[in-house]
Amino acid sequence: MVKKRIVVKIGSSSLTNENGEIDQVKFVDHVNALAELQSVGHEVLLVSSGAVAAGFKRLGYCTRPITLKGRQAAAAVGQSLLVQSYIDKFSEFGIVPAQILLTRDDFSNRDRYKNAYATMSELLERRVLPIINENDTISVRELTFGDNDMLSALVSGLMKANQLIILTDVNGLYDSNPNENPDAQKIDLLNKITDDMLSFADESGSSVGTGGMKSKLLAAKTALSVGVPVFIGKGFGKDKLTDMINGHGDGTYIINEQQNSITINQQWIAMHSEASGKIYVDEGAEEAILYNSKNLLPAGIFKVQGNFEKGDVVEVFGLNGLIGKGEVTYSAKELQKAIGKRSEEQTNRVRTTQVEVIHRAKWVTI
Numbered sequence: 001m002v003k004k005r006i007v008v009k010i011g012s013s014s015l016t017n018e019n020g021e022i023d024q025v026k027f028v029d030h031v032n033a034l035a036e037l038q039s040v041g042h043e044v045l046l047v048s049s050g051a052v053a054a055g056f057k058r059l060g061y062c063t064r065p066i067t068l069k070g071r072q073a074a075a076a077v078g079q080s081l082l083v084q085s086y087i088d089k090f091s092e093f094g095i096v097p098a099q100i101l102l103t104r105d106d107f108s109n110r111d112r113y114k115n116a117y118a119t120m121s122e123l124l125e126r127r128v129l130p131i132i133n134e135n136d137t138i139s140v141r142e143l144t145f146g147d148n149d150m151l152s153a154l155v156s157g158l159m160k161a162n163q164l165i166i167l168t169d170v171n172g173l174y175d176s177n178p179n180e181n182p183d184a185q186k187i188d189l190l191n192k193i194t195d196d197m198l199s200f201a202d203e204s205g206s207s208v209g210t211g212g213m214k215s216k217l218l219a220a221k222t223a224l225s226v227g228v229p230v231f232i233g234k235g236f237g238k239d240k241l242t243d244m245i246n247g248h249g250d251g252t253y254i255i256n257e258q259q260n261s262i263t264i265n266q267q268w269i270a271m272h273s274e275a276s277g278k279i280y281v282d283e284g285a286e287e288a289i290l291y292n293s294k295n296l297l298p299a300g301i302f303k304v305q306g307n308f309e310k311g312d313v314v315e316v317f318g319l320n321g322l323i324g325k326g327e328v329t330y331s332a333k334e335l336q337k338a339i340g341k342r343s344e345e346q347t348n349r350v351r352t353t354q355v356e357v358i359h360r361a362k363w364v365t366i
C-alpha cells in the first residue's frame with residue numbers, strides 16, 4: 001500500500017443534529033473510519049466543522065444563532081465540546097488528536113503560514129491527528145475563509161495532501177439539488193469544474209451547514225489548482241474512508257489528470273500574498289515567461305509602479321492586462337535604476353549580465 005497524506009473535511013450536518021447537539025451515531029462512525037485510515041498507514045488531517053452547531057443549545061439558543069456574536073459565542077462553547085469528544089473517542093484507538101484553530105490572517109502572513117506547515121508536519125511525523133477548524137470566535141466577518149470547505153482545500157494545498165475528502169450529508173454532486181428535485185442525476189466523476197456546474201450547485205444546504213454544494217465545488221476547484229484530487233460524498237462504517245481512497249466511495253470524484261503541483265511558496269504567492277507594486281512587461285518578456293518558462297529579466301520591463309522592497313510580491317502586467325504574480329529580487333528603486341541602465345547600454349551598444357527580477361520558482365501565472 002502506498003502511504004498517502006489525506007485531508008478529511010466533515011461538515012456540521014454530518015456531525016450534529018438540528019437541536020444543537022453532537023449526533024453520537026454519526027460522530028462515532030466518523031472517528032472509527034478516521035482511526036482505520038490512520039491505522040492502515042496513511043497520514044490523516046481532519047478539518048472538522050460543527051462548533052457553532054454543537055454549541056448553540058448549551059448557550060441557550062433554540063436554533064443556530066443569526067447574529068455574528070451569537071455564532072461566535074456558540075463556536076466558543078461548541079469547539080471545546082467537539083474536541084473533548086474527539087479526544088475521548090480517539091483515545092480508544094490510542095490516537096492523540098491536536099486542536100488547530102486558524103484564521104485567514106494566518107495564511108496571508110508568510111511567517112505564520114510557514115509555521116502552520118511546520119507544526120502540522122511535526123504532528124504528523126509523531127502520528128498525532130490534527131483537528132483543524134476556523135478560529136470562529138475571533139474571526140472578523142470580512143476576513144474569513146468563507147467556509148470550512150475552502151479551509152480544507154487550502155490546508156490540503158499547504159500540506160501537499162494526496163487527497164481531499166469532503167464528507168457531507170449527500171452522496172456527491174447532482175445536476176440539481178437532490179433535496180429539491182427527485183429526478184436529479186448523480187455525477188460520479190469530473191475532471192474539471194466549469195461555471196455550468198457551479199450554477200447547478202446551489203448555496204442552500206442543511207440547516208446547520210454553510211454554503212451548500214456550491215462552496216464544495218469552489219473548494220474543489222482551489223484544491224485541483226494546487227494539484228490535490230477531491231472526493232465529495234458520504235458513507236457509513238469503519239471502511240468508508242479507505243473505500244473512498246481506493247476508488248469505491250459513494251460520491252463524486254474530481255480528478256484532473258494533468259494536475260500541476262505547485263510549491264508551497266508559489267501557493268502563498270498565488271492565493272495569499274498581497275501585491276506591493278506593479279511591473280509592466282513588453283511582448284517579448286510576456287512570451288518568454290508565459291510560453292518558454294523563462295525568468296523575468298530587467299530587459300523586458302518598461303514600467304514600474306509602487307514602492308516595493310526586495311522579497312515583496314508584485315503583479316505583472318502584459319499587453320492585455322494581468323498575467324501573473326511573483327516575488328522580486330529588486331526593490332522598486334533598484335529596478336527603476338536597472339531599467340535606466342538598460343537604455344544607456346542600448347544606446348552605447350554594451351551588454352552586462354542581467355540578474356532576474358523574478359525567478360521561475362517564485363512566479364505564478366494567473
Ligand SMILES: Nc1ncnc2c1ncn2[C@@H]1O[C@H](COP(=O)(O)OP(=O)(O)O)[C@@H](O)[C@H]1O
Binds near residue numbers: 014169172173176206
Ligand atoms: N447540485 C447539488 N448536488 C448535491 N447537493 C446539493 C446540490 N445543490 C445543493 N445541494 C445541497 O448541499 C447540501 C450540503 O451542503 P451543506 O449543508 O453546506 O453541508 P455541510 O454541512 O456538509 O458542509 C446538501 O444537503 C444539498 O441539499
Ligand SMILES: N[C@@H](CCC(=O)OP(=O)(O)O)C(=O)O
Binds near residue numbers: 012052136149209212
Ligand atoms: N467553523 C464553523 C463551520 C463553518 C462551515 O463551513 O460549516 P460547514 O458548511 O458545516 O462545513 C463551525 O465549526 O461551526
